[in-house]
Amino acid sequence: MSTRTNARSPQTSFGDIDKPLYTISVAAEILETHPRTLMLYEDAQLLEPHRTATNRRRYSPRDIVKVQVIQNLTREKGVTLAGVRHILSLFEVMKRHRVEPPAELREVFDRYAQII
Secondary structure, X not given: XXXXXXOOOHHHOOOOOOOOOEOHHHHHHHHOOOHHHHHHHHHOOOOOOEEOOOOOEEEOHHHHHHHHXXXXXXXXXXXXXXXXXXXXXXXXXXXXXXXXXXXXXXXXXXXXXXXX
């Protein structure tokens, strides 16, 4: 009996967090926001959705979680988009160096740390 190895790479698995699944309208509906808001996040360099061959945006589950983090920082914490960009960058450094976030940002940090 021969054994076959799975030729599929992990990047193409069904549950892949980076798989571009959602159109801008579907992503906006999931996030309960306007599609233009997602475009603004892209313009602010907070988000870079996948582009199809016809240049249409496609959002991955990772993008959805990232937008939820952005929404939390802007809506709940009152942070500007420029501030969000810096906070997310600091979160990445904090995770890399295993630094604990301030208590008031612990929940947001934990959510973001799952996708970075």
